[in-house]
Amino acid sequence: MALTVTVTGATGFIATELVKQLLEKGYDVRGTVRSLKNEEKVAHLKALDAALPGNLTLHEADLLQEGSFDDVVKGSEYVFHTASPFFMGDSPDAQKDLVDPAVMGTTTVLRSVSKSKDTVKRVVLTSSVAAIMKMKKGPLKGKVYTDKDWNDENTVSDGPYQYSKTEAEKAARSLAEKDGFEIVTIHPAFVMGPVTANRADATSINTMKGFVEHGEYSFFPWHCDVRDIARAHILAAEVPAATGRYIVAQPPVPTKYISQVLSEHFPQYKFPPGKDDDSSETSYDVSKAEKELGLQMHPLHETYIDMVTTLIQRGIAKPVPK
DSSP states (O other), X not given: OOOEEEEESTTSHHHHHHHHHHHHTTOEEEEEESOSSOHHHHHHHHHHHHHSSSEEEEEEOOTTSTTTTHHHHTTXXXXXXXXXXXXXXXXXXXIIIIIHHHHHHHHHHHHHHHHTTTTOOEEEEEOOGGGTOOTXXXXXXXXXXXXXXXXXXXXXXXXXXXXXXXXXXXXXXXXHHHHTOOEEEXXXXXXXXXXXXXXXXXXXXXXXHHHHXXXXXXXXXXXXXXXXXXXXXXXXXXXXXXXXXXXXXXXXXXXXXHHHHXXXXXXXXXXXXXOSSOSOSOEEOOHHIIIIIOOOOOOHHHHHHHHHHHHHHTTSOOOEEO
16 A cells, blocks of 8 residues: 655645655655646646656645644655745845745644644655855864754844744754654755756746856855755655754855856857856765665766756756857
């Protein structure tokens, strides 16, 4: 009998890949979305359901409505909570736009889990390296961030996205400890990799689209593949001994490397030259994910090539011909 799992925020970039991999493994997946009326946002999920062995059902749920996740969580063995806003630009109300959906949304979902903790074996929460990185203080361990680092320097007015991820994780761990259920957190760096939907509403997708089309970019130097993040989530649920925090990140790269990879693979297009000096001296220790979960990550050149290939195929990005 297939295992039943819940994925919140199923239309997101990471969540879509997670749903795909779960369906490939034959899971019965319950995906939550804000609205079932927007066919454009859910069409790619329905296509995955039709093509893959598992079964997907979609359910409306509101992160800010208490009890909204009760029914969809009930009877699930694993709950993957991915739903949380991600943007790095200015917001007129960061508390409302970022912090509340992240923190209150997480507690809303986990209070539903508490009501079904007799069946839910484990919660896997999508966090971020933003909850680990300390730009001013730096890592506890020289120039390498580990799962022991916590971002304690951002606020709602100074780095609200980073603050939202830290506070959401703290709230999640506090609730899990109080109510007695297992929680594991996954901390990806900037997410890259192939796209499954035809929409360009994810920050990562728009960043690469801007690089490919206009030479405009604002990359963080630490990247990871969306396929590896999804795989880490599943392993964090399936591996009995999984516990704590797991970082998914590759060593930092300059944008010149991205340009070189894409220029060699797509010689018919013109890409910006990138820079040599926009990398970083700090990195992330991913040995815990590799050793405890058995996670093996895609080489970054494959990540960039596969992402741009799918962006072109789906008409999301139109590179500049030479």
